[in-house]
Amino acid sequence: MAPVADGPPVLAEGKPTIVSTWMCPFAQRSLLALNAGGAPYSHHELGEGELYSKPAWFTDLNPAGLVPTLAWLHKGERRVLTESLIINEFVAEGLDCPNPLLPADPFERARARLVIDRFGSKAVPQFYALLLRKDEAERAAARAALDAQLEWLAAEGLSAKGPWALEGWGAPSLVDCAVLPFLLRLPVLAHYRGYAPPPAASDRLAAYVEAARAHPSVAATMVHPAGHDYASALIESYAKYADGTANSQVAREIKSKAAATTTK
Numbered sequence: 001m002a003p004v005a006d007g008p009p010v011l012a013e014g015k016p017t018i019v020s021t022w023m024c025p026f027a028q029r030s031l032l033a034l035n036a037g038g039a040p041y042s043h044h045e046l047g048e049g050e051l052y053s054k055p056a057w058f059t060d061l062n063p064a065g066l067v068p069t070l071a072w073l074h075k076g077e078r079r080v081l082t083e084s085l086i087i088n089e090f091v092a093e094g095l096d097c098p099n100p101l102l103p104a105d106p107f108e109r110a111r112a113r114l115v116i117d118r119f120g121s122k123a124v125p126q127f128y129a130l131l132l133r134k135d136e137a138e139r140a141a142a143r144a145a146l147d148a149q150l151e152w153l154a155a156e157g158l159s160a161k162g163p164w165a166l167e168g169w170g171a172p173s174l175v176d177c178a179v180l181p182f183l184l185r186l187p188v189l190a191h192y193r194g195y196a197p198p199p200a201a202s203d204r205l206a207a208y209v210e211a212a213r214a215h216p217s218v219a220a221t222m223v224h225p226a227g228h229d230y231a232s233a234l235i236e237s238y239a240k241y242a243d244g245t246a247n248s249q250v251a252r253e254i255k256s257k258a259a260a261t262t263t264k
Helices: 025-037 048-053 056-061 084-094 106-132 136-157 174-183 186-193 199-214 230-237 249-263
Strands: 017-020 042-045 069-074 077-082
Touching (some): 025 084, 084 174, 106 174, 106 249, 174 199, 186 230
Parallel strands (some): 017 042
């Protein structure tokens, strides 16, 4: 993990720079894809203050001011991509990666993308809902929905033979890049909400996470830029989500959905 950078990144011809921040699971998705793919890249680490103050150079690069942001020069012109799953698709298909990130077979690629889509659309919102919702009934509903998605992931989304999501793979694929950052944050839910994965999923997910932590591509994304203990700092970074004061885009989206539900 790169130390916090000072000022804007210097973009290079043909070599992407990822702008990210260590505590963001969406940014971790794309860092993991870059590491697993093995293509050369530069890493520009934003400080937490910059993520919220959004310096002018950052909003010039990405008007939404969100991480991850991938930028580089192509024939002298700046190119920018945003959104973790879009960036990951580009890494897999647009960069000269020595390591494959998707299956060669079109049908298996499509199946991999179905897992990515389902986890992102159904499991990730429940992760944040369980953290952010204040109403106990809403938390219980989020807990049950997350349980169901983790049971599906363990039974159908991940290879039964393991350890990785795709059968026969010895390294992370785009499925792993999409899923693992949130499984690695289950200790956050355990700390703030007493959450544990359902028994039907716990053994498979535990083995999956254990194997992932030991892989260099994953381990390189689990480092605090200032050298602090990563696990405890990660839990601390979610305190505002747990007390309801977080103002990130995903926090605002979850809160607005809750408000819309209560006014119907």
